[in-house]
Amino acid sequence: MRFLCGIETEYGLLIRDSEGRGSSMIRQEELFRRVRDYLFFEKKTGLIDLHQRAYDEPPGNGGFLKNGGRLYIDMGHVEYASPECGTIHDMVAMDRAGDLLLEDALRELGLSNNVSFIKNNIDHQTLATFGSHENYSVPRSFPFNEKGLDPLVAFLATRQIFSGAGRVGASIINDSLITLDDEIRSIPFQISQRADYVVNKFYQWVQMNRSIVNTRDEPLADPLQFRRIHLLLGDSNMSQFAFALKVGTTRLVLGLIERGQAPWIPVSDPVQAVRAISHDMSMNWPLEVNDEGVVGAIDIQWRFFDAAERAFRGENDDTDWVLDAWKEILTDLEKKDPSLVSDRIDWAQKYVLLDAFRQAENLSWDDPWMESLDLAYHDLDQVRGLFFPLEEDGVHRRLVSPTAVRAATEDGPAGTRAQGRSEAVHRILKGHSGRTYHDYIIQWFGVQVESGEILYMLDPFKTYRKEVASYFLEAEKTDFSA
Amino acid sequence: MNFSAEQPFHLYSHHLEAIGLDEQERVPFPSKKGGTPEGPSPKNLDPKPLKDRMMDRMRKVDPKQSERYRQRTGE
Numbered sequence: 001m002r003f004l005c006g007i008e009t010e011y012g013l014l015i016r017d018s019e020g021r022g023s024s025m026i027r028q029e030e031l032f033r034r035v036r037d038y039l040f041f042e043k044k045t046g047l048i049d050l051h052q053r054a055y056d057e058p059p060g061n062g063g064f065l066k067n068g069g070r071l072y073i074d075m076g077h078v079e080y081a082s083p084e085c086g087t088i089h090d091m092v093a094m095d096r097a098g099d100l101l102l103e104d105a106l107r108e109l110g111l112s113n114n115v116s117f118i119k120n121n122i123d124h125q126t127l128a129t130f131g132s133h134e135n136y137s138v139p140r141s142f143p144f145n146e147k148g149l150d151p152l153v154a155f156l157a158t159r160q161i162f163s164g165a166g167r168v169g170a171s172i173i174n175d176s177l178i179t180l181d182d183e184i185r186s187i188p189f190q191i192s193q194r195a196d197y198v199v200n201k202f203y204q205w206v207q208m209n210r211s212i213v214n215t216r217d218e219p220l221a222d223p224l225q226f227r228r229i230h231l232l233l234g235d236s237n238m239s240q241f242a243f244a245l246k247v248g249t250t251r252l253v254l255g256l257i258e259r260g261q262a263p264w265i266p267v268s269d270p271v272q273a274v275r276a277i278s279h280d281m282s283m284n285w286p287l288e289v290n291d292e293g294v295v296g297a298i299d300i301q302w303r304f305f306d307a308a309e310r311a312f313r314g315e316n317d318d319t320d321w322v323l324d325a326w327k328e329i330l331t332d333l334e335k336k337d338p339s340l341v342s343d344r345i346d347w348a349q350k351y352v353l354l355d356a357f358r359q360a361e362n363l364s365w366d367d368p369w370m371e372s373l374d375l376a377y378h379d380l381d382q383v384r385g386l387f388f389p390l391e392e393d394g395v396h397r398r399l400v401s402p403t404a405v406r407a408a409t410e411d412g413p414a415g416t417r418a419q420g421r422s423e424a425v426h427r428i429l430k431g432h433s434g435r436t437y438h439d440y441i442i443q444w445f446g447v448q449v450e451s452g453e454i455l456y457m458l459d460p461f462k463t464y465r466k467e468v469a470s471y472f473l474e475a476e477k478t479d480f481s482a
Numbered sequence: 483m484n485f486s487a488e489q490p491f492h493l494y495s496h497h498l499e500a501i502g503l504d505e506q507e508r509v510p511f512p513s514k515k516g517g518t519p520e521g522p523s524p525k526n527l528d529p530k531p532l533k534d535r536m537m538d539r540m541r542k543v544d545p546k547q548s549e550r551y552r553q554r555t556g557e
Contacts, residue, residue: 010557077556372547
């Protein structure tokens with residue numbers, strides 16, 4: 001089984017001002033544009049798009065980065081799409097690289113006293129939600145239909161017990177879109193940010209009808225060889241460990257489905273189960289399974305673990321790390337004490353931190369300060385954010401060094417086509433042998449300069465480094481004006 | 483006392499327990515603690531225990547900042 005994964009993160013923006021204009025969408029978008037323009041035009045972190053990419057992506061809306069990823073403005077958010085990564089280590093580094101680029105930009109623009117990027121998925125005032133989308137490359141032979149994907153539903157519905165980012169309160173979505181205060185007050189804290197917003201088991205689109213499993217078929221690679229599994233159920237993670245475990249276990253379960261070895265656990269009402277698990281801070285997490293009765297979320301995860309252990313143990317270091325970490329976290333979750341897993345899981349870390357403060361200050365969970373602290377956990381500003389001191393002091397496990405994250409802002413991950421794309425971006429930015437490129441198109445699956453030949457990069461598992469070198473060697477010799 | 487990555491982690495467990503952040507068994511891969519694979523984390527210059535620093539940091543959070551944080555639905 002080959003691992004290839006990418007993550008798309010939409011960031012929120014917190015503006016601190018005394019005039020109370022912080023919630024202005026117009027100001028937010030102005031700041032998004034300012035950060036984007038600084039990164040592409042002043043800092044030269046990547047290449048701004050010169051051509052229309054899609055109906056909602058005009059020229060200048062965003063561009064590809066030196067690390068092979070992408071930064072753009074989408075649906076009122078700055079969005080970072082990481083490059084495709086072939087290892088868990090690279091995936092964590094590249095995810096954090098997006099955070100670092102944005103945090104650096106605010107500081108270098110002199111804005112960080114008043115503005116923060118928030119890596120979360122909700123606000124507490126409206127029903128707005130924004131995503132952290134996972135992408136996994138699988139072979140074309142993958143059973144990409146509801147029957148084939150059905151084993152994934154039980155896994156994803158219960159995965160939040162270790163991948164959830166946690167939140168104060170709830171967003172009750174119902175048919176009339178009326179939120180009842182009593183309903184919210186009964187949920188002081190829950191383990192997932194996105195659980196309240198998922199309303200479908202399977203669906204091909206994303207907005208207003210979010211599903212556990214997204215069924216859009218857009219491989220961004222050779223469609224005869226590959227499919228891209230696109231998941232939008234997950235929360236944005238601050239925890240490197242939780243993020244690594246989330247993508248690592250998910251890829252193993254997709255591998256089980258590929259082999260026809262995934263446990264099939266027909267959860268009676270998976271959408272309701274996603275919410276019920278998220279709201280259950282007792283950590284019992286019962287859910288109804290057809291023909292079986294009540295089964296705990298941890299037991300369901302153990303079934304997937306056992307199957308993955310049999311199928312993949314010893315395959316490579318990454319796989320073994322995922323299996324070890326998965327086993328360890330499920331064992332510790334069975335003890336039903338958030339403080340025993342708070343060094344590895346976002347929701348537990350946030351819960352013990354906020355609960356300690358709540359008790360010290362004699363606050364109730366529905367005090368507005370608790371929501372503000374919830375946001376502060378996800379604040380990417382190193383001086384204000386609540387998460388970073390915990391990681392720096394070794395209280396929360398760190399997997400990838402700051403040095404590696406810094407390097408990941410500059411160069412693509414090894415062993416995937418993102419490496420070739422990264423090299424192409426570097427070459428166009430620098431020019432070569434006196435050649436300056438005035439026109440280019442960068443895509444996930446190819447590169448073109450000066451309206452010349454297109455270098456297709458249709459195999460995401462291939463680096464294309466030689467092809468990129470040859471392509472630009474040829475481009476340097478070509479007179480495109482002829 | 484500083485919570486630096488070079489010093490034994492268990493020395494601070496009583497501070498961590500106070501805010502529910504007690505000491506945990508660490509896995510060997512890729513790294514055990516907050517220190518980096520290439521070396522320890524930069525020393526923190528604030529001499530206060532982590533618990534106190536975290537409480538200070540939380541008290542500085544504007545209690546009303548959540549009211550200003552209104553975002554668009556994305557995807």
